[in-house]
Amino acid sequence: MSPRHKPVRFVLNNDLCELDRLAQMLDMIKKKWRLTDKLIIQLNLVLDELFTNIVSYGYAEGAKGQITFIMDFEDDELRVTIHDSGKPFDPTIPESPALDIPLGDKHVGGLGIFLARQYSDTFDYRREGNRNIVTLTKKF
């Protein structure tokens, strides 16, 4: 095995302003690994929704936390691992939002996670110690 690249690891604070830094990191990875705009924008959406969820619900008001992203690729797929030390949350459980019910009754609470799953090829969760770990893959 002769890896031609190293995994990319970056850490964001639990602050929505960090979404700009997430986009910058993905832009850097796009150039480094020569990925397409389409793949990166879809991956951005997946990671944004998971990150936003962790920042919004994972930590007590005012508590500081960090979210770690590790990205790698092999053959024709990207693999991303995201971990945080917030409250236990399994994003594989929330149900898909009902998309065809009347507007007045529409619940959009689960929409972000729904989109994250739609744009991933595999999507797994595990709790290890005090950490939530989500692993997802996306084909090129």
Next chain:
Amino acid sequence: MDIVKTEQRGVIILAPDGRLDSNSAPSLEQEIGTIGFGSDGHHLLLDLSKVEYISSAGLRVVLKTVKERQSASKSFAVSNMQDHVREVFEISGFDSYVTIFPDTAAALASFE
């Protein structure tokens, strides 16, 4: 985020510029909130030509606006979507709840 506000033929056009995510969506929501939709209000068009990226937080602002204006006499539409934005609307099923026009001219004509 920068939001350009113009008025054409009695229609307020809001054109946000940049990424519409959970960090920037509140400023769009706030701007939309300043536009009245009572009997003396305006029709509202959201021009997304300069939005290359939208997340569920952006979709929520659009949905809230649809709901608020649905029962009012003033209408609301979205126009000039880029490919990614259109796709996210479609995957979410929002394209069946929101009036969407390919361009500003078509949207303005519909308000008349």
